[in-house]
Amino acid sequence: MLKIEHLSKNYGDKIAVDDLNLHIAPGEIYGFIGHNGAGKTTTLKSVAGILQFDTGEIYIDGKSIRTQPLECKHSFAYIPDNPDLYDYMTGIKYLNFIADIFGVSAKDRQLHIRKYGDIFEMTGELAQPIAAYSHGMKQKLAIISAWLHQPKLILMDEPFVGLDPKAAHLLKGMMREVCDAGGAIFFSTHVLEVAEKLCDKVAIIKKGKLVRSGTMEEVKGDDSLEDVFLELEGESC
Incomplete structure (x- = not known):
């Protein structure tokens, strides 16, 4: 459904995303976590066709967001972290x-x-x-x-911010319905408890580099996602 291959994006001398590779398959809720400034929003905006990226390719349902942006945009929806309506x-x-x-x-x-x-x-x-x-x-x-x-693919940047508990619960159910119907969800969040309970797979990004990804069991093992995240945050890149 979504393939991110060797994605890199720089802002001047700052590397925002560094050779990122991810694959989100149909039926998957894929969580994307990292500290503020780690590269989550830059990645999501690149996938959505809002930001031009320096190197790499992004494919949505087999089409390139770089060369077939309109065809791609018919297949997905994007919710930014602060909806500008x-x-x-x-x-x-x-x-x-x-x-x-x-x-x-x-x-x-x-x-x-x-x-x-x-x-x-x-x-x-x-x-x-x-x-x-x-x-x-x-x-x-x-x-x-x-x-x-x-849409077949829904991209969301911190979708639970500002929602009351009931609305957040309803959104989680809607996300699962999309994936049960063969769609896919790729979303960033700081709410690690939600990610741990909801996601089929998760990726952790730090200073623009992917440091761990896979199924929830592969990423966290016998620990909590919070423990793994804090441990990785404490390591040097």
Whole structure:
């Protein structure tokens, strides 16, 4: 579903991502963890086609994000760590705008907006301007918009930040449903307990370099993910 091959990205003299290789297969929830500035957001933005990268290749469903960006973008959805929505729009206008971009039919968009709006208890708020939404409500709206066109791959940067416990629980269930249907999830998080319980596989990045990856059992063994992460953080690269 997603192949990242020898990805490198520099900002001047700073190496943000250094020869990163990852493969996320259909059916997998893949967690991406690391300290602030480790390269998680740069990687996700590169996969989403927002950032140009210096070397390497990224393939989404067999297509290159570098040479076939539009075809790739029809296959995935991306939720940034701080959703930058159009505050002048109402929630429903924003969702219809996203549905128009992805060519979602009137019947399907109505079905999905109602389904996910009800799940997050947002249906009654969709007529309100986004400017009046709390951070948590904006996060819920971004999640609903990501699910609208039923993408094969969903990329998320710290998706649980700002969500209340109930909404976080609902999102975890939605993530599993996507993967059970043959899709894949690639997301970053600082909430290691969530990653440990939810993810099929996990990758740990430090100063732009991949330091460990694999199934949860392979990465943490008999320890907790938190213990492994803190141990790796204490080692020199």
